[in-house]
Amino acid sequence: MVILHVLAPGAVGGLERVVRSLAEGHRALGHRVCVAVIHELGQGDHPFVSALSESGIEVMPIRVAPRAYLTERAMIAGLCGTLRPDVFHVHGYRPAIVDAGVARHLRIPTVTTVHGFTGGGWKNRLYERLQRRAFRQFDAVVAVSRPLAEALVRDRVLRGRVHEIRNAWDDAVAFLDRSAACRKLGVPDDGFRLGWVGRATHEKGPDVMLEAFALLGDTAARLSMLGDGRERDSLQRRGEALGVGTRVTWHGTVAEAASLFRAFDVFVLSSRTEGTPMALFEAMAAGVPIVAAAVGGVPDVVSPAEAILVPPDDPASLADAVRETLSDPAAARDRARAARQRLEREFAVQPWLERYETLYRAIGRRGVALVDR
Secondary structure: OEEEEEEOOOOOOHHHHHHHHHHHHHHHOOOEEEEEEEEEOOOOOOHHHHHHHHOOOEEEEEEEOOOOHHHHHHHHHHHHHHHOOOEEEEEOHHHHHHHHHHHHHOOOOEEEEEOOOOOOOHHHHHHHHHHHHHHHHOOEEEEOOHHHHHHHHHOOOOHHHEEEOOOOEOOOOOOOOHHHHHHHHOOOOOOOEEEEEOOOOHHHOHHHHHHHHHOOOOOOOEEEEEOOOOOHHHHHHHHHHOOOHHHEEEEEOOOOHHHHHHHOOEEEEOOOOOOOOHHHHHHHHHOOOEEEEOOOOHHHHOOOOOOEEEOOOOHHHHHHHHHHHHHOHHHHHHHHHHHHHHHHHHOEHHHHHHHHHHHHHHHHHOOOOOOOO
């Protein structure tokens, strides 16, 4: 098959990691895979593009001026005419709203993977509302968690077009040992270190992490915050106001952050909403004890046997769970070991790739005409 993925990448995160794994995996299975990356003029090359190119994936830049949506659609139409893809697979709200209609007009089967919703300001909520309406037009809508699948049906996407395919772990990360990871982060390798990884935005709950950390003032714990976003400056001020500024290190965006997880004694996921977070898989693979908010697809990935799960938006419970991890390291190691075993047992990449491959073929056979060759 010829598979065309389309996305407008943000700061590198879970969505970009999923696209890369799909592209590399299906290329290895013998398919031709191309990734169209939408950039606005004036933006430099995105690190996601470099990573794809280095792995041998065909990358098709779509460079357009801000809000030049007609130009974007024309470029996508030209790309489809050249590639003649069997499947047009979009990720994120922009290609779902702007570009998927081009493929439908050309009678190319369309797929979208729903990685989650973030809410936030009025503009983002408007985009997500338009995206939810656009999902009804797709031949297949993939939800990465059970709660997302249920939400899509409530949004009046036909049940037969909704497919729950949880994310997978491609086991491609070369983890550094603790000392090397700490050196790369520029932090000491002694003491008890919490790790938080994500966008510095409301839905990821970095403020919840800071509030919980402030409740751990009687411990010697230190906190590394990896990631960037529009709320980072206000979060740093909040940390100072809480009296934890000297105990928190703000690392910003870190290349290949997953390789550094062994710098942490515990990985904390404090999100208010999630699909199936790739950072959770990274912590499981690294063998790091996990404390996580039980939101979205998280409880379908780890149970209390593999992690300590707490209610979302609850700093006190989060702090208590971290304290438990600190006070009983043997139990924490047992949970981490069980998490690694579950990751290998249930989230292997090959069955995941095969499920997508089966889906691609099914929507082509279901009466959706492919582009004439």
